[in-house]
Amino acid sequence: MLEMHGASRLLTSFNDAIPGYVFSGLFFTEKYLKKSPEKVRAFLKGLIKAFEYIQANEEKARKWLPKYTGVELEVAMKSALREYSNGREPEESLYRQQAIMMKIGYLPEKVPVEKITDYSFLPE
Amino acid sequence: MKMQKLTRLIITIISAALIFSSGISIASETMKITYSRGIDDLPLYVALEEGLWEKEGIKVELVRLVGEHNIIAAALHGDIDAGHLDLGGAFHAGLQNIPVKVVAWLGHAHKGTRCGLHVDQKSNINSIADLKGKRIAESGTITTAMILSETLKTVGMDKNDIKAIKGIKLDDAMKHEAALRSKGVDVIVA
Numbered sequence: 001m002l003e004m005h006g007a008s009r010l011l012t013s014f015n016d017a018i019p020g021y022v023f024s025g026l027f028f029t030e031k032y033l034k035k036s037p038e039k040v041r042a043f044l045k046g047l048i049k050a051f052e053y054i055q056a057n058e059e060k061a062r063k064w065l066p067k068y069t070g071v072e073l074e075v076a077m078k079s080a081l082r083e084y085s086n087g088r089e090p091e092e093s094l095y096r097q098q099a100i101m102m103k104i105g106y107l108p109e110k111v112p113v114e115k116i117t118d119y120s121f122l123p124e
Numbered sequence: 125m126k127m128q129k130l131t132r133l134i135i136t137i138i139s140a141a142l143i144f145s146s147g148i149s150i151a152s153e154t155m156k157i158t159y160s161r162g163i164d165d166l167p168l169y170v171a172l173e174e175g176l177w178e179k180e181g182i183k184v185e186l187v188r189l190v191g192e193h194n195i196i197a198a199a200l201h202g203d204i205d206a207g208h209l210d211l212g213g214a215f216h217a218g219l220q221n222i223p224v225k226v227v228a229w230l231g232h233a234h235k236g237t238r239c240g241l242h243v244d245q246k247s248n249i250n251s252i253a254d255l256k257g258k259r260i261a262e263s264g265t266i267t268t269a270m271i272l273s274e275t276l277k278t279v280g281m282d283k284n285d286i287k288a289i290k291g292i293k294l295d296d297a298m299k300h301e302a303a304l305r306s307k308g309v310d311v312i313v314a
Contacts, residue, residue, distance in 0.1 A: 021233035068169045
């Protein structure tokens with residue numbers, strides 16, 4: 001987005017440093033998942049449809065950005081978007097990032113990916 | 125006999141009413157989901173505005189809440205239904221046995237990604253090796269720490285070879301622009 005203002009140029013990107021870098025996810029509490037599995041399934045179904053919608057109608061989708069982000073429409077139409085998958089990310093990508101976290105002292109020990117994720121509510 | 129039948133009928137009606145009313149209240153409860161005001165939350169805006177959640181029979185409200193600790197606390201307290209967590213935050217939550225689970229990831233970087241290390245248009249920094257001794261502004265999050273570490277590693281450098289200035293927010297383009305133009309910093313990770 002910074003480049004859109006004409007102030008800067010990109011020296012190197014996140015993807016150059018860590019290809020396929022996984023940024024963030026959406027979480028629920030375990031209590032909520034047990035209490036309202038159908039709501040979670042419905043929520044994720046809508047979310048994945050939004051991923052598909054963006055792929056099929058990117059220009060139309062981008063027009064919602066100014067309303068929520070405050071960026072100008074011109075910037076919203078050009079800014080790079082993430083690549084949205086099906087809500088899942090390869091385990092090796094997650095472990096690769098974990099290894100870097102451990103190397104730089106952010107994470108003291110290994111945490112199994114299955115301890116932090118539950119994809120069972122996602123549509124197939 | 126008639127009395128027993130009447131009692132059974134009343135119990136059945138009350139039970140049905142309770143089930144029905146609880147069903148209605150679950151369906152009509154609005155789900156509160158955090159959002160960051162960032163471009164990366166586009167799927168949330170699209171799902172809401174294009175009625176994709178409504179078609180699934182749920183109502184969703186996007187609520188602005190920042191800071192992973194605040195978001196996790198709000199979820200555990202029941203103030204929100206779902207929230208954002210970066211991968212580092214998720215691993216830490218797992219390490220501390222906090223009972224949360226990431227149910228979907230919101231995308232990943234790719235060849236067209238423009239988040240990264242930005243320099244002024246006229247800067248004489250043209251390669252990663254040129255970063256030695258430079259003032260690099262970054263948010264101080266795990267994301268920027270990892271990106272910097274991996275970038276510097278490619279030329280045999282580490283964080284001790286640069287002057288890191290922490291605290292700049294990734295989504296504050298106007299501040300980034302001002303910082304670069306004023307020469308307050310040489311590089312911005314954003």
